[in-house]
Amino acid sequence: MTTPVLSVRNLVKRYGPHTVLDGVDLDVREHEVVALIGSSGSGKSTLLRCVNLLEELDDGQVLLDGVDVSDPRVDADVARRGMGIVFQAFNLFPHMSVLDNITLAPRVVHRVPRGEAERTALELLDRMGLADKARSYPDRLSGGQQQRVAIARSLAYSPRLLLLDEITSALDPELVGEVLALVRELAGQGRTILMATHEMGFARQVADRVCFLDGGRLIESGPPAQVLGEPEHERTRQFLRRIIEAGRL
Amino acid sequence: MTVSELQRERLAYKRFRSRRSTVVALLSTLVFAAVAYATVTGAPGWPRVRDSFFDVDVAWRALPAVLEGLWLNLRVLMVCGVLIVVLALGVAALRTLRGPVWFPVRALATGYVDLFRGMPLILTLYLVGFGLPALRLTGVPNDYVVLGGAALVLTYTAYVAEVFRAGIESVHPSQVAAARSLGLGPRRTLRLVVLPQAVRRVLPALLNDFVALQKDCGLISVLGAVDAVRAAQIEQARTFNFTPYVLAGLLFVLLAVPSARFADAMARRAERREGRR
Numbered sequence: 452m453t454t455p456v457l458s459v460r461n462l463v464k465r466y467g468p469h470t471v472l473d474g475v476d477l478d479v480r481e482h483e484v485v486a487l488i489g490s491s492g493s494g495k496s497t498l499l500r501c502v503n504l505l506e507e508l509d510d511g512q513v514l515l516d517g518v519d520v521s522d523p524r525v526d527a528d529v530a531r532r533g534m535g536i537v538f539q540a541f542n543l544f545p546h547m548s549v550l551d552n553i554t555l556a557p558r559v560v561h562r563v564p565r566g567e568a569e570r571t572a573l574e575l576l577d578r579m580g581l582a583d584k585a586r587s588y589p590d591r592l593s594g595g596q597q598q599r600v601a602i603a604r605s606l607a608y609s610p611r612l613l614l615l616d617e618i619t620s621a622l623d624p625e626l627v628g629e630v631l632a633l634v635r636e637l638a639g640q641g642r643t644i645l646m647a648t649h650e651m652g653f654a655r656q657v658a659d660r661v662c663f664l665d666g667g668r669l670i671e672s673g674p675p676a677q678v679l680g681e682p683e684h685e686r687t688r689q690f691l692r693r694i695i696e697a698g699r700l
Numbered sequence: 701m702t703v704s705e706l707q708r709e710r711l712a713y714k715r716f717r718s719r720r721s722t723v724v725a726l727l728s729t730l731v732f733a734a735v736a737y738a739t740v741t742g743a744p745g746w747p748r749v750r751d752s753f754f755d756v757d758v759a760w761r762a763l764p765a766v767l768e769g770l771w772l773n774l775r776v777l778m779v780c781g782v783l784i785v786v787l788a789l790g791v792a793a794l795r796t797l798r799g800p801v802w803f804p805v806r807a808l809a810t811g812y813v814d815l816f817r818g819m820p821l822i823l824t825l826y827l828v829g830f831g832l833p834a835l836r837l838t839g840v841p842n843d844y845v846v847l848g849g850a851a852l853v854l855t856y857t858a859y860v861a862e863v864f865r866a867g868i869e870s871v872h873p874s875q876v877a878a879a880r881s882l883g884l885g886p887r888r889t890l891r892l893v894v895l896p897q898a899v900r901r902v903l904p905a906l907l908n909d910f911v912a913l914q915k916d917c918g919l920i921s922v923l924g925a926v927d928a929v930r931a932a933q934i935e936q937a938r939t940f941n942f943t944p945y946v947l948a949g950l951l952f953v954l955l956a957v958p959s960a961r962f963a964d965a966m967a968r969r970a971e972r973r974e975g976r977r
Contacts (some may be wrong), residue, residue, distance in 0.1 A: 461704065463707075509707070510704050510707040511704070512706065521715050521719070523710055523713055630787060
């Protein structure tokens with residue numbers, strides 16, 4: 452069996468006395484799309500931030516293609532080149548045009564010549580239907596457009612692993628569709644994706660595997676039909692009942 | 701809380717790494733200090749410089765006069781500081797007024813800021829200190845301390861007003877919208893919602909200007925006021941030794957250090973309270 456793209460081993464993260472992640476184990480294989488679900492505060496975002504090494508771990512390991520990137524001897528900046536993360540609040544740089552946002556990492560980190568980086572960026576934008584926005588500034592775009600630019604930015608250097616942190620939570624309902632369609636397309640291309648999401652319907656359609664997090668622990672993991680349809684654990688059932696009551700499934 | 705063997709090893713490595721950085725910092729500081737010391741004391745003119753700039757006896761004898769001068773500087777600083785903050789807030793508020801009715805007021809405030817921000821402080825000091833009394837208007841004081849203070853206030857108000865204005869304009873329009881939606885008038889919106897956020901944001905810049913003012917208080921000596929700089933000058937003329945200047949300089953630096961630390965502390969406090977970091 453091949454090494455997974457991402458392996459999380461016994462991951463522990465604390466903020467002061469509060470344990471946010473309490474020994475999480477998770478593998479993501481190549482071409483696999485894994486959805487993390489759970490109520491807010493269950494540790495989904497923290498898990499993604501730990502994988503991207505934006506947070507310091509309190510215990511455990513993060514392995515990328517079998518290499519332990521959580522080791523303090525490893526340069527986190529180098530390790531991050533293999534991953535892309537998209538944030539809930541887009542986090543585009545407001546002082547740069549869309550094109551500069553996307554080409555920043557290829558140019559500065561990966562030393563791609565500007566002309567080549569811009570060609571790649573324009574191709575990406577074209578596929579997302581945003582080619583005419585290349586010279587615009589982020590604040591001129593709608594939320595859905597901004598989030599698609601943020602996805603293009605994280606794809607610009609072809610990372611092995613794409614991390615999506617509740618990327619539709621800050622969007623108006625009518626803009627969610629365009630972003631989810633893009634993610635569906637990326638999944639179809641065989642990209643390896645780990646995403647935290649509140650969109651249960653979307654997780655069911657796109658994910659190969661759904662993981663339910665609660666209280667910083669991975670409670671249940673399996674194919675979407677099983678975890679969302681016939682959950683084994685009481686806590687998963689409670690969570691899904693609340694979601695259904697809120698009319699979100 | 702159980703910690704795995706792996707994590708224990710990592711923590712030990714991190715501790716080792718931070719200890720190593722401390723040692724490196726310590727060594728590089730020592731080397732730098734040694735080089736600086738050797739360069740200065742090895743200079744051919746060092747014995748002369750030591751005798752005429754760093755004479756402990758001269759410094760000790762000049763201390764009372766220089767301290768008394770510094771006390772004058774401090775009083776000027778306090779009075780000017782308060783006046784500058786109040787006037788600058790006023791000028792900044794005038795400059796942010798909207799609407800054609802206020803055009804003359806806005807223009808006047810803008811003209812004032814342009815004039816006194818552009819004029820070298822030393823010229824303002826001469827013009828106010830020597831020019832104003834020469835007009836022989838009744839009611840114009842001819843005390844050099846008051847006139848020097850007035851010149852400082854004129855110049856620094858222009859600077860500080862611009863700092864305040866930058867702060868006011870950095871508060872997002874949505875904050876004004878929220879305040880107005882609650883029924884607050886324009887003035888109370890400014891006072892209760894906009895200014896508190898603006899001031900907090902520009903506090904580091906304000907305290908920076910405060911330290912600059914602290915030093916520039918020494919410039920009133922050019923008008924003849926006997927402050928720390930002037931007192932040092934008198935001592936220097938008496939002894940033909942420059943040590944009193946060094947003494948006055950050191951005292952000004954000592955005065956600036958608490959202000960700088962206070963500025964840092966205030967910035968940290970604001971960050972903590974608003975939950976950043």
